[in-house]
Each structure stands twice: as structure tokens, then as C-alpha cells.
Amino acid sequence: MNNYFPHDSNSRNSDKLLPVRMKFGAEGYGIYFMILERLREEKTYTSVKDYNMIAFDLRVDAQKVKSIVEDFGLFAFTDDGECFYSEGFLKRMEIKDEKSKKRSDAGKKGAAKRWQTDSNAIAMPITNDSKESKEKETKEKETKEKDSRAEEKQKEEAAPANSENMFQAYQHFFGHGFSPVQAEDMHKWAEDISEPLVIEAMKRAAIGMKSYGYSTGIMKKWADKGIKTIQGVTEDDKRFNSSQGARNDRKTANQLEMERREAEIERDYGTLPF
Numbered sequence: 254m255n256n257y258f259p260h261d262s263n264s265r266n267s268d269k270l271l272p273v274r275m276k277f278g279a280e281g282y283g284i285y286f287m288i289l290e291r292l293r294e295e296k297t298y299t300s301v302k303d304y305n306m307i308a309f310d311l312r313v314d315a316q317k318v319k320s321i322v323e324d325f326g327l328f329a330f331t332d333d334g335e336c337f338y339s340e341g342f343l344k345r346m347e348i349k350d351e352k353s354k355k356r357s358d359a360g361k362k363g364a365a366k367r368w369q370t371d372s373n374a375i376a377m378p379i380t381n382d383s384k385e386s387k388e389k390e391t392k393e394k395e396t397k398e399k400d401s402r403a404e405e406k407q408k409e410e411a412a413p414a415n416s417e418n419m420f421q422a423y424q425h426f427f428g429h430g431f432s433p434v435q436a437e438d439m440h441k442w443a444e445d446i447s448e449p450l451v452i453e454a455m456k457r458a459a460i461g462m463k464s465y466g467y468s469t470g471i472m473k474k475w476a477d478k479g480i481k482t483i484q485g486v487t488e489d490d491k492r493f494n495s496s497q498g499a500r501n502d503r504k505t506a507n508q509l510e511m512e513r514r515e516a517e518i519e520r521d522y523g524t525l526p527f
Contacts, residue, residue: 426459
């Protein structure tokens with residue numbers, strides 16, 4: 254997600270934010286994080302010191318914005334005094350940008366390597382035109398393509414989280430927005446067990462009419478078992494179902510209702526914009 258930034262779950266109790274809460278209450282806390290969101294949207298993570306404009310955007314009093322920016326040591330100013338920024342926020346974004354750059358560079362190197370391999374394969378002269386040789390080459394090519402597709406699928410399932418898909422899934426399944434703490438929690442789980450599994454866990458919680466907290470229990474179970482792909486979840490489900498034996502022969506009314514809700518969510522899930 255292009256506008257994601259990390260957020261500590263105990264920020265409200267920091268030495269600098271406690272005075273803000275004491276003076277302005279929860280509104281001051283909200284204004285501070287909305288200002289950080291504005292900084293995140295800027296390429297240089299800095300903002301022009303136009304308090305009236307910021308207040309209009311946030312729909313709050315300009316004097317409160319000015320006080321939060323200037324009176325609590327939360328922000329620093331450029332040498333000309335025309336812009337402000339957060340030193341702590343800037344450090345976090347530098348770390349995040351560096352990780353993103355490394356991923357991008359690794360992807361470019363991988364693409365260049367694959368292109369070079371394909372080019373060499375095209376340039377290799379054919380030394381045997383016999384029917385047997387061509388059939389052998391065809392089979393080898395099909396095998397390599399099959400292995401490549403399987404490898405790409407596995408990489409895709411274990412790839413770094415695309416937070417935008419994950420956050421949209423949260424809102425779709427639970428019908429409401431999420432807090433910064435929940436956003437950071439989802440991001441951490443995605444890095445631990447993969448984004449598809451985070452979405453799958455939330456889906457299962459929604460089917461059972463449970464909350465996001467219930468889905469974290471599912472994710473913990475998968476993490477404890479070392480499961481990081483949808484295929485691994487499917488295999489784990491099969492093992493569980495086979496262990497039930499005759500217990501699954503008869504379906505209760507509750508089970509039928511669960512299956513009906515699952516079918517509805519499966520139908521709606523396919524309409525998500527990702």
C-alpha cells in the first residue's frame with residue numbers, strides 16, 4: 254500500500270503525546286496522526302507551515318494545529334522556517350523506502366537474469382533435427398514451464414504483503430474500517446505467514462460471524478504449524494477432516510447454515526477490486 258506507514262500501539266502514552274492529550278484530549282491525538290498522514294502523502298515527508306490550509310483539510314481549529322506542531326516538540330522545522338517535518342517519522346520512512354528499494358532492485362535483477370537466460374536459449378544452435386530429439390526438447394520445455402509456474406505460484410503466495418488488498422478485504426468481511434493498530438497487526442501477520450493467509454483467516458472469521466480478533470487466533474495456529482501458503486492450509490484442513498471420521502457423516506443445522514454463509518461470502522469475495 255503506497256500510503257502505509259508504521260504506527261506504535263502505545264504511542265498515546267509517549268512523553269510527547271501525553272501533554273497533547275492532557276490539553277486537547279482525544280481530538281489532539283487525532284490531529285497529530287492526521288498531520289502524519291498528510292506528511293506521508295508528500296514525497297519529501299515535509300509540509301508547508303500553512304496552518305489555515307491544514308486546519309481546513311482536517312476540519313479543525315487552526316490554533317490547535319499550530320499548537321500541536323509548535324508547542325510539544327513533535328515536529329522540527331526547515332532552516333528557512335517555511336516547512337515542518339517529524340524526525341522520528343522521517344527515520345521510519347527512510348527504513349521503509351530502503352526496504353522497498355531493495356525489493357525493487359532484486360526484482361529488476363531477477364527479470365534481467367531471466368531475460369538473459371531466455372536470450373541464450375534462443376541463440377543456441379539446433380544440433381539435432383531428428384524427430385526423437387525434437388520430442389525430447391518439447392517434453393523438457395513443458396516440464397520446465399510446469400515447474401516454473403509452480404514456483405511462481407509458491408512465490409506469489411509467500412510474497413510481501415500487498416496491504417491494499419488486505420485492508421479492502423478487512424472492510425469487506427467485517428463491514429467497517431480498521432484502526433492503525435489493526436493495520437499494523439495485519440501487516441505483521443502478512444510478513445509472518447503471507448497476505449493470502451491473512452485474508453483467508455479473516456474470511457473464516459466472517460463466515461463464523463466472529464470479529465478480527467478471532468481471525469488472529471486462526472493465524473497464530475497456522476504460524477505455530479509453519480503454514481505459509483493456501484496449499485498448506487488446504488492440506489491441514491484435509492488432515493483435520495480425515496481425523497474426524499464418522500463425526501462428519503451427519504450435518505447439523507448449524508453446519509448447513511455455516512455452509513450457506515460461506516457460499517455467500519465466496520460469491521461476494523469474488524467481487525472485490527483486486
